[in-house]
Amino acid sequence: MSAPFHDSRRLTGNNLYFDGPGAALEVPFKQASGVAVDAAMLQRWRDNIARLRSTLGWADGAVFAREHRSGASLAFAAPVDQLYTAAEANEWALYSALRQHADDTPVEDDNAPPRPHVAHFDVDEALRQLHALAQAEAKPALIALLEAARSHGVPAHADDDDVSIGEGQHAQVWPLPELPEIHAVPWAALHAIPKAVVTGSNGKTTSVRLLAAMLRAHGSTPGYSSTDGLMVDGECIDAGDYSGPVGARTVLRHPRVQAAVLETARGGLLRRGLVARDARVALVTNVSADHFGEYGIHTLDDIAAVKLTVAKSLADDGVLVVNADDAVLMRGAEALRASHRIACFAMTLATARAASDGLACGVEDGRLLLADGNAVHDLGDVAEMPLTLRGSAGYNIANIAGAALVAFVLGIAPTEIAGVLAQFGNDSRDNPGRLQQWRFGDDAHALRVLLDYAHNPDGLRGLLQVAQGQRGHGRLALILGQAGNRGDEDIRALADVAADAQPDRVWLKDIGGEYLRGRPPGEIAAILFAALRSRGIAAEALPVCLDEADASREALAWARAGDTLVLPVHELSARDAVVALLERLRSEGWQPGQRLPEPPEL
Secondary structure, three states: OOOOOEEEEEOOOOOOOOOOOOOEEEEEEEEOOOOEHHHHHHHHHHHHHHHHHHHHHOOOOHHHEEEEOOOOOOOEOOOOHHHHHHHHHHHHHHHHHHHHHHHHOOOOOOOOOOOOOOOOOOHHHHHHHHHHHHHHOHHHHHHHHHHHHHOOOEEEEEEEEEEEEHHHHHEEEEEEEOOOOOHHHHHHHHOOOOOOEEOOOOOOOHHHHHHHHHHHOOOOEEEEEEOOEEEEEEHHHHHHHOOOOHHHHHOOOOOOEEEEEEOOOOOHHHOOOOOOOOEEEEEEEEOOOOOOOHOOOHHHHHHHHHHHHHHEEEEEEEEEEEOOOHHHHHHHHHHOOOOEEEEEEEHHHHHHHHHHOEEEEEEEEEEEEEOOOEEEEEEEEEEHOHHHHOOOOOHHHHOOOOHHHHHOOOOOHHHHHHHHOOOOOOOOOOOOOOEEEEEOOOHHHHHEEEEEOOOHHHHHHHHHHHHHHHHHOEEEEEEEEOOOOOOOOHHHHHHHHHHHOOOOOOEEEEHHHHOOOOOOOOOHHHHHHHHHHOOOOOOOHOEEEOOOHHEEEEEEHOOOOOOOEEEOOOOHHHHHHHHHHHHHHHHHOOOOOOOOOOOOOO
């Protein structure tokens, strides 16, 4: 029989459900046994958690059951050094609750086949085994060290292998088997570093990169974690998606880092929780309809609650920066005003000021202004900031305004912020894979190419709006794909956004590697094809080329002077290949219609 749960996981830090570590799992609404998740079953699960805690000698703490459209999320707080046991205990508590519930629930149809049992356990034996697991996993020396760090007011970060005390250049790291005696720790040399936590549905990586540039201009050595990798002082120390706890801890342990910017994605928040607990500032860029159905998240309000979890990473005097133009996000942020200062950004300064607690950033008369109470700082002409593409990229104006507020809270002077905004984006290496543009041919009839990460309907809509604003009299084409962990309706919604732009051609692709997320190659392209055909786009205008880099090459070979190509490229190696090709074409003076150079041999 299949397990009656999925996504059983350890929560290693403050999380959506409660503050502190613990364990969580997801329960489908209806079990294969026919037993439904209801109040009686959930109460049995709670009772089992209480019994487990008593048996294992764990302190009382949060017990969280959230019912939702597809079932329930069940989580409880547990000791940080016994989280593998906690995950096992949570599974047993559920199994036992379902068994008891099934035994107490009559079978309505006497002729129905026997209902399969939900994994019978001898309760005493199960508790004995869990007690043995907890004893074997417990690390009292680690707990003592973490408590000592707390008493000294120094941040400490532990994982399966190491513990670090202090952060960045003021940190020291020990393997768990080699923990120091508390009196041997050089407490006076270990300190926190300034930290910012960044989340949101779109714009996270651009915001993180902007902040790193501002910190460098301020004279700090920044480290940041992001969807694209780990960077220290402009040097990539590891490529890949590091927008979760592993990336955050790696940056916070790097010996050169003086200030950290931590991109924190939805998946990491739900799977593990937060790393930072004393950040000066946290930024939520926006919320968008994306990833519905995972971990019981079904609505925009649900997504806003997940993103606003970053408020739990803040120090007592930390500042939460939110997008005042996002009504759903602001509705969720209202509940946090009692405990945190709220700073706001918006497309207009008036909107940002009205929603904020005195610190705001927005546009007025074409200028980006930052207001701190009655003091107003002019950060420059928006149209002259390279990231805005002469003011046409509204979503990057929002990203700039949010990053400017974060930088100000971190102590960066407005003149330094303005200096970065006047230059950032001029160099293609500033923000790779995010709203990069190339032009080929005579300016009046140039082929325009836009490359971006746009990975959900709102992101693609913003990118296509920029493309339409730059479009001449030529044709519009794009490549289109989606990650496999989105639902079919989410994939169709992406197709609807593409169809609204009335493109002349759409190359349908996969996003390779881990982004297939269990779907067979070509399945997403088939869903997109059917959705675009239903919107009236001819079949011959919908070529299928599953490889992102190859699809981009085909689009470039098809394009002619005056056309506009939109290339949302997601997989990192594919993006690097496409950017390398576009840079080569620019350096060689390539013209639309000419033969493309052969791709390099692998």
